[in-house]
Amino acid sequence: MATKEISVGDVLARSSEYEEELDTERMTISMGPSHPSTHGVLRLKLELDGEVVTECDPELGYLHRGDEKIAENMTYNQFVPYTDRLDYLAPLANNVAYAIAVEKLAHLEVPPRCQAIRVLVSELARISAHLLGLGAFAMDTGALTVFMLTFTEREKLYTLFEKLTGARLTTSFTRIGGVARDLPDDWLNEVSVFVDQLIPVVDEVDGLLTRNRIFVDRTKDVGVISREDAISYGLTGPNLRGSGVPLDLRKDVPYSGYEQYDFDIPVGTVGDAYDRYLVRMEEMRQSALIVKQVIETIPEGSYFAEDAKRIFPPTKDKVMSSMEELIQNFMITTQGPQMPAGEVYFEAENPKGALGFFIHSKGGGVPYRMKIRGPSFCNLSILPKICVGAMISDVVAILGSLDFVMGECDR
Amino acid sequence: MDDDFLSKLLESHNYLTQRDSADHPAVNCPADRWTDCAKSLRDEHGYDMLIDATCIDWDKESPRFSAVYHLFSTVTHKYIRIVVDAEDDENPSVPSVTSLWAAADWHEREAYDMFGVTFEGHPDLRRILMWDSYPWHPLRKEFPLAGHDTELPDIAVREETGTPVIPAPMAGGPFVSSKQAGAMSKNEPRGADQSWNEEEEKPK
Numbered sequence: 001m002a003t004k005e006i007s008v009g010d011v012l013a014r015s016s017e018y019e020e021e022l023d024t025e026r027m028t029i030s031m032g033p034s035h036p037s038t039h040g041v042l043r044l045k046l047e048l049d050g051e052v053v054t055e056c057d058p059e060l061g062y063l064h065r066g067d068e069k070i071a072e073n074m075t076y077n078q079f080v081p082y083t084d085r086l087d088y089l090a091p092l093a094n095n096v097a098y099a100i101a102v103e104k105l106a107h108l109e110v111p112p113r114c115q116a117i118r119v120l121v122s123e124l125a126r127i128s129a130h131l132l133g134l135g136a137f138a139m140d141t142g143a144l145t146v147f148m149l150t151f152t153e154r155e156k157l158y159t160l161f162e163k164l165t166g167a168r169l170t171t172s173f174t175r176i177g178g179v180a181r182d183l184p185d186d187w188l189n190e191v192s193v194f195v196d197q198l199i200p201v202v203d204e205v206d207g208l209l210t211r212n213r214i215f216v217d218r219t220k221d222v223g224v225i226s227r228e229d230a231i232s233y234g235l236t237g238p239n240l241r242g243s244g245v246p247l248d249l250r251k252d253v254p255y256s257g258y259e260q261y262d263f264d265i266p267v268g269t270v271g272d273a274y275d276r277y278l279v280r281m282e283e284m285r286q287s288a289l290i291v292k293q294v295i296e297t298i299p300e301g302s303y304f305a306e307d308a309k310r311i312f313p314p315t316k317d318k319v320m321s322s323m324e325e326l327i328q329n330f331m332i333t334t335q336g337p338q339m340p341a342g343e344v345y346f347e348a349e350n351p352k353g354a355l356g357f358f359i360h361s362k363g364g365g366v367p368y369r370m371k372i373r374g375p376s377f378c379n380l381s382i383l384p385k386i387c388v389g390a391m392i393s394d395v396v397a398i399l400g401s402l403d404f405v406m407g408e409c410d411r
Numbered sequence: 412m413d414d415d416f417l418s419k420l421l422e423s424h425n426y427l428t429q430r431d432s433a434d435h436p437a438v439n440c441p442a443d444r445w446t447d448c449a450k451s452l453r454d455e456h457g458y459d460m461l462i463d464a465t466c467i468d469w470d471k472e473s474p475r476f477s478a479v480y481h482l483f484s485t486v487t488h489k490y491i492r493i494v495v496d497a498e499d500d501e502n503p504s505v506p507s508v509t510s511l512w513a514a515a516d517w518h519e520r521e522a523y524d525m526f527g528v529t530f531e532g533h534p535d536l537r538r539i540l541m542w543d544s545y546p547w548h549p550l551r552k553e554f555p556l557a558g559h560d561t562e563l564p565d566i567a568v569r570e571e572t573g574t575p576v577i578p579a580p581m582a583g584g585p586f587v588s589s590k591q592a593g594a595m596s597k598n599e600p601r602g603a604d605q606s607w608n609e610e611e612e613k614p615k
Contacts, residue, residue, distance in 0.1 A: 060539055060540060061539065061540035061541060061542070064540040064541070066549060066558075068525075068550060069549055069550055069554075069556060070556070070586075073556050073586075104433065104434055105433055107433070229513070231459050231460050231485060232459075232512055232513040232514065233513045233514050234460055234461055234462060234512065234513075234514030234518075236462075245485060247485050247488075252488040253488055340433075342431065342432070342433035343430075343431065343432050343433060343434075343437065343492070344432075344433045344434050345434065345435060345463070345481050345490065345492060346434070347462070354462070356462065356463055356481075358463060358465060358479065358481065360467055368467075369467045369468075371463065371465040371479075373462065373463040377517065377521075378514055378517070378518075381513070381514065381516060381517040382513075385513075410540060411540075
């Protein structure tokens with residue numbers, strides 16, 4: 001019986017050799033919408049030649065809830081809870097991005113303390129999102145222990161979020177013109193203790209994964225995104241930086257007082273899944289640094305814009321004792337925060353990338369049109385390109401390394 | 412600096428007109444010049460990233476639809492907004508820029524899905540969030556918040572199981588108010604089944 005030798009070095013070469021020498025039949029398989037590695041409800045229609053992907057067609061929309069339509073039908077503050085459900089792994093960061101976008105429309109500056117609180121919760125949200133992203137990525141590539149470690153830390157963060165906002169997941173913490181409440185007593189100390197406990201865990205994950213032969217084999221040179229492709233496809237966040245583009249909106253288009261803090265932007269060199277992993281690991285350390293700086297320098301003062309009488313409702317004790325404040329509270333609650341007419345686009349550096357809000361207002365308390373730019377939507381659009389030529393098991397690693405969340409992809 | 416850039420841009424591209432904006436420089440561009448303009452912005456002015464593309468429905472006004480593009484430069488870190496009006500109100504159409512930025516592919520598919528605006532030259536203009544046989548464009552202003560009753564694509568299910576897909580009732584869903592008179596609790600479809608409680612057994 002004749003045997004055929006096939007080189008196993010290069011995946012692409014192997015697929016072409018298959019084509020020439022062996023008669024193979026293309027097979028179409030459906031990965032998802034409920035597949036553990038699609039992290040939600042993404043469906044990939046894969047065309048396979050043996051184990052090699054020859055075509056990939058992502059199908060979205062399983063989690064489409066019409067958030068943009070809903071936004072046109074309610075006041076600005078009423079939409080805050082809907083932003084929790086965009087990137088539901090970092091709801092606080094979404095709240096902050098949305099509030100700043102609407103405040104840009106009104107040209108409203110919030111007090112320094114409010115800005116510092118927003119930076120603090122955004123960075124904690126980033127840590128929590130990356131902890132989950134890395135844990136799930138490691139689990140997809142076969143390292144289950146990491147997931148246990150990162151989820152233990154994440155649980156501590158959720159307890160902190162619950163103390164601050166009253167909810168673990170659906171935080172709805174910001175309001176247009178401020179935040180819902182000031183920091184609870186002693187909360188900053190607890191955050192400080194958490195950050196000190198976090199770094200050893202990150203080190204441990206580092207030790208478990210970074211030089212782990214299996215993990216490196218599964219991720220190195222897998223899902224390589226070139227610098228040009230990353231920019232052309234509109235990738236943002238760690239996925240863009242993994243390809244070597246040092247773009248971070250916190251540094252380059254600073255908002256909410258990010259320019260006061262000292263931190264570095266990690267970038268990759270190759271743009272493969274391994275680089276994206278390294279970028280996320282370093283981002284957690286940098287976020288921890290920012291959190292420490294905020295705790296040290298947090299200014300005293302008000303946690304909301306007190307002079308924005310038509311945007312932020314007065315505190316409860318004033319509502320109950322003064323007629324004018326009662327009317328103000330009533331007007332803002334029933335008609336929404338009053339915005340001027342205009343167009344504004346703002347995006348914030350969220351854990352997954354740039355979460356953008358485009359708002360067209362005709363004045364009043366309800367937006368005429370609001371478009372939400374979900375970073376995961378753009379990050380996934382490169383899948384048809386990078387999955388071709390990869391093996392099925394690589395697709396799992398690629399999906400894990402892109403770290404997307406369908407809530408903001410489908411909106 | 413932004414004003415300076417904008418006035419120079421308006422001078423060198425005389426078909427552009429300035430647009431009101433609360434933040435970044437913004438211009439209106441006629442549909443037939445949009446691809447030229449986009450090419451020049453990308454190659455000569457360094458706007459290498461298409462960050463967002465969407466549409467606005469102006470409802471009763473004409474032109475009814477406008478496409479809104481946001482470009483970003485990874486070098487100067489500046490944004491620019493370009494608004495392109497679709498000329499025809501019945502069959503709105505705007506030139507596609509998928510050949511310039513790969514990111515435009517999915518953004519334009521989404522805009523087509525939500526508004527029914529076609530993008531000329533788009534290689535694969537299909538729905539992206541809704542399913543292919545969905546007959547409406549949900550972000551148009553005349554589309555009700557509660558949605559329309561729509562037949563679901565049940566062919567695949569029917570083939571396998573022999574039973575059709577029965578859509579969930581609209582009444583009782585979010586943003587749907589009942590047309591019937593009387594107390595709201597009576598009109599809730601679930602309300603009919605609430606006669607029983609801990610003391611009283613569920614009617615058979």
